[in-house]
Amino acid sequence: MEQKYLIRTFGCQMNEHDSERIGGLLLSDGMSPTNDAADARVIVLNTCAIRENADNKLYGNLGHLKPLKDRRPDLKIVVAGCLAQKDQGLIQRKAPWVDVVIGTHALPNLLELLRRAEIEGPQMDVREYTETFPSALPAARADDVRAWVSVAVGCDNACTFCIVPLVRGPQRSRSIGEILAEVQDLASRGVTEVTLLGQNVNTYGRDLTVPGSARRPLFARLLREVDGVTGIRRIRFTSPHPHDFTSDVIDAMAGCEHVCEHIHFPLQSGSDRVLRAMRRSYRRERYLEWLARIRSAIPGVAVSTDIIVGFPGETERDFEDTLDVVGRATFDSAYTFQYSPRPGTRAATMEDQVPKDVVQERFDRLLTLQERVSLERNRAQVGRTFEVLVEGEGKRDGSTQARTRTNRIVHLAAPLQRGTFADVRVTAASAHHLTGEVVSVQEALVV
Ligand code: SAH
Ligand code: SF4
Ligand code: F3S
Numbered sequence: 001m002e003q004k005y006l007i008r009t010f011g012c013q014m015n016e017h018d019s020e021r022i023g024g025l026l027l028s029d030g031m032s033p034t035n036d037a038a039d040a041r042v043i044v045l046n047t048c049a050i051r052e053n054a055d056n057k058l059y060g061n062l063g064h065l066k067p068l069k070d071r072r073p074d075l076k077i078v079v080a081g082c083l084a085q086k087d088q089g090l091i092q093r094k095a096p097w098v099d100v101v102i103g104t105h106a107l108p109n110l111l112e113l114l115r116r117a118e119i120e121g122p123q124m125d126v127r128e129y130t131e132t133f134p135s136a137l138p139a140a141r142a143d144d145v146r147a148w149v150s151v152a153v154g155c156d157n158a159c160t161f162c163i164v165p166l167v168r169g170p171q172r173s174r175s176i177g178e179i180l181a182e183v184q185d186l187a188s189r190g191v192t193e194v195t196l197l198g199q200n201v202n203t204y205g206r207d208l209t210v211p212g213s214a215r216r217p218l219f220a221r222l223l224r225e226v227d228g229v230t231g232i233r234r235i236r237f238t239s240p241h242p243h244d245f246t247s248d249v250i251d252a253m254a255g256c257e258h259v260c261e262h263i264h265f266p267l268q269s270g271s272d273r274v275l276r277a278m279r280r281s282y283r284r285e286r287y288l289e290w291l292a293r294i295r296s297a298i299p300g301v302a303v304s305t306d307i308i309v310g311f312p313g314e315t316e317r318d319f320e321d322t323l324d325v326v327g328r329a330t331f332d333s334a335y336t337f338q339y340s341p342r343p344g345t346r347a348a349t350m351e352d353q354v355p356k357d358v359v360q361e362r363f364d365r366l367l368t369l370q371e372r373v374s375l376e377r378n379r380a381q382v383g384r385t386f387e388v389l390v391e392g393e394g395k396r397d398g399s400t401q402a403r404t405r406t407n408r409i410v411h412l413a414a415p416l417q418r419g420t421f422a423d424v425r426v427t428a429a430s431a432h433h434l435t436g437e438v439v440s441v442q443e444a445l446v447v
Pocket of ligand 2: 157159200241
């Protein structure tokens with residue numbers, strides 16, 4: 001009987017992309033995917049360590065899997081991802097029924113570890129350095145129209161709240177040639193949208209330039225090269241750092257036909273005092289000036305952001321500074337987070353941790369403001385016509401979900417096939433999506 005695998009993914013896009021590679025490895029070993037844990041021979045939990053609730057989710061899931069493992073000892077349970085890298089031996093101490101703990105740098109060894117676990121019992125590989133890019137492994141891609149392409153792994157920054165440099169290591173970039181070969185291959189198989197992935201994606205290539213000379217990122221060049229790949233109609237990237245939106249990157253975004261008019265511009269805080277304590281290199285006025293520059297260089301660009309509420313020492317005054325910047329920046333959307341202390345980071349041991357009820361109250365105020373701004377920004381789109389790419393079925397029968405180049409979700413009443421490009425007129429707006437009607441359907445590209 002064919003053996004099945006199940007992968008649960010808890011983290012960001014890079015984590016999801018790693019899951020595609022894990023799936024690819026298991027497929028190449030003759031297995032097939034299932035959604036049913038009871039059917040699975042291998043269950044992989046691909047974890048995230050960014051906030052505390054991510055930890056809780058892992059141990060909750062492992063608790064649920066214990067009775068299954070007791071009934072079926074041949075089941076193999078794998079913990080992968082950032083929490084595997086961070087908690088290492090702790091996972092098997094807390095949950096001895098875990099067969100394999102595999103860190104972020106060790107993915108290529110998965111099949112070997114599973115084989116060894118069969119014979120020798122529990123295995124762990126949490127090496128500290130990436131030798132093979134996950135992109136070099138086979139992939140079981142979740143989507144045949146849009147694809148993630150890993151361009152760099154790791155992060156050289158040291159934002160004091162963030163666990164990522166500890167679990168993903170320093171930045172290592174892939175060569176432009178390798179990236180282009182992957183994008184060309186995807187395009188030849190009908191993919192029309194690529195999202196370039198890196199923990200600090202717009203410093204791509206800084207580690208590739210000759211040591212000793214000015215170590216410049218090559219991100220602008222990468223955008224131009226990917227823009228030239230025939231068949232790719234949309235290019236996105238995540239996640240960037242405001243500091244690294246240098247003029248050459250903005251010029252490349254403005255000049256490349258296929259680079260979408262959307263930028264993620266993570267603010268984190270609107271208070272200069274807090275930004276300094278976070279070790280974010282920009283300050284509020286500089287951030288707003290730069291945003292204005294981007295908006296004038298790229299007409300119609302949509303801007304999203306990340307904001308943390310309740311960083312240690314954040315006062316009411318600091319928080320009001322955040323509200324002030326949010327009001328002035330008029331983001332199209334924002335991911336808002338309550339600060340979560342991560343053991344091992346600088347901020348976790350800072351004094352003046354903000355009480356939970358204060359964080360919650362500020363968080364609610366921020367959300368209310370941003371919802372209002374998002375709604376206004378979306379309402380301003382009503383009556384306009386945009387090109388969308390159909391991503392799949394909508395919630396209602398016969399409906400479709402599509403996305404603008406500016407990353408806005410559009411609900412359509414018409415049943416259109418995934419991968420279709422269409423022009424739609426926006427008829428209504430809410431804070432998180434638009435509703436539209438189809439003006440014309442572009443002929444689907446046949447590859
Ligand atoms: N590389 C990305 C960040 C990835 S983490 C960047 O530099 O923008 C995504 C977001 O999670 C961060 O932007 C931050 O807003 C949030 N985050 C990271 N660590 C956090 C923590 N300890 N508590 C709460 N939110 C956090
Ligand atoms: Fe974390 Fe992003 Fe800062 Fe890197 S740049 S340390 S990933 S928040
Ligand atoms: Fe989480 Fe790791 Fe991504 S900590 S946010 S899965 S890089």
